[in-house]
Amino acid sequence: MKKIGVLFGMENSFPGALVEHINARNVEGIQAEFVETSAVHLDKPAPYAVIVDRISHDIPFYRAYLKHAALNGTVIINNPFWWSADDKFFNYSLAEKLGVAVPPTVILPHKKHPEGTTERSMRNLEYPLNWDGVFEYVGEHGFMKPVDGGGWRDVYHIHNREEFFHAYDQSRDLCMLYQKAVDFNEYFRCYVVGQSKVHIMPYDPRRPHHERYIQNPPAYDPKLLARVEKDALALCRALGYDLNTVEFAVEDGIPYAIDFMNPAPDADLHSVGKANFEWIIREVADLAIAKAEHAPAAPTDLRWSTFLAGTSGAASKKTAAKKPAAKKKSAKPAEQAAADSVSSS
Incomplete structure (x- = not known):
């Protein structure tokens, strides 16, 4: 019996629904369950053909467990080695190389020295920083956010230099990036599954969280939707993510990739809505079953x-x-x- 495990944290609706959906398929030789582990022994592989990871980004113990499992032949959705290395600024650099539109973006030195470092650790850093050059490139209307973060934590909407420096002063020892704001007319959040399926969801990040997925959206230009789908696939294929969400802000008909490092994307029934929820459950189930059925005899090449x-x-x-x-x-x-x-x- 090949087992599909779901590793999760505080979320409720998605993990249980995914397990129930997979088991309701009655696929011969495959069973889904919640992952259960104790202390991880070096000489014991994980008992799962596939693990759907929803929480290791917050729990280092789980991340180490998943890397061990991957080395011993378990297929992990998503690759824990690459996820450990990825960051938002690299994402934007990658997008530019791929020809996907991204707003002007800079990374900023830590406001406070990271623990265990002093000003002597920063001797390669220009001082004082050329702040005029930053504003000339990005502008004074933008967003400041952590290079490695999510869930809208420590994100600041900037309208002028005073707000910029106030936000920067609050950033502690986080490495932040500053990105030009897109004056968008349309905004899309896209589920991408298996590097082949794209589900485009009209979305408004300005609304309260539970109202962001737009119900009964207007008709959109088919060419715009086709480009959004094309760019979403290009990004996820280059990053190697089998499950991700990619967000696009559209200004003057150009979809700018804003956020696409979400390998454990929001899939809660109460926030994404019934139709979106059913789509993601079905597609992730298809993906996990297919990977379980065709799990490689040897570990997959997971080199960066x-x-x-x-x-x-x-x-x-x-x-x-x-x-x-x-x-x-x-x-x-x-x-x-x-x-x-x-x-x-």
């Missing part, structure tokens, strides 16, 4: 270069297109395959 090669390969492919045909053969097969998977989206 597997994903990063996709970006450099895509850039190389664009450059190679301008050269004689014979030059194209210089790309390594693995890099070319990764480039094709990105460019085909």
Whole structure:
């Protein structure tokens, strides 16, 4: 019997519904359950073919457990090695390389020295910082948020320099980024599952949390929706995420990728609504069952270069297109395959 485990924290509706839905399928040889673990022994692999991870970003013990499980052949949704390395500023850098629109963004040095460091630890940092250059590039209307964060924690809406420095003073030892605000007309939050399925949800981040998913939305330009889907897939394929949400703010018809590091995205029935909830349950169940049925005999290659090669390969492919045909053969097969998977989206 192959087991699909769901690892979760305080959320209620999604984990139970996912387990019930998978088991109701009555797929021969597959059973879903909540993950249960004690102290993790080095010589004991996890008893799961697949684990759907909803909480390890907040619990280091769970993250270490998942890495151990992955090394011993368990398929983890999402890859815990890459998730540990990812951050929002890298996401934006990646998007720019892929040709996905992103607003001007900078990362800022820590306001307070990280624990265990002093001003001598920061001797490579320019002082005083060129704040005029920051505002010239980003502007005075933007958002300040942690490079590695989520759930709208420590996010500040900035309207002028005074608000910027007030927010910066509150950021403690967090590494923050500052990003130009998009004056959006439309906003979409997209579930992306299995790097192939996209569910576009009209969304308004200005509303109270439980009212953000728009019911009965207006009709949208099909070309706009097609670009949103294309860009969402390109980002998740390059990042290697099997489950993610990607958010786009649309200004003057251009969808700007705002947030796409959500590998444990909100899937609560009471916030996303019944239709969206049923879609995500069905698609994640399909994904988990498929991975359980075709679980590799040996651990999957989880090296970071597997994903990063996709970006450099895509850039190389664009450059190679301008050269004689014979030059194209210089790309390594693995890099070319990764480039094709990105460019085909």
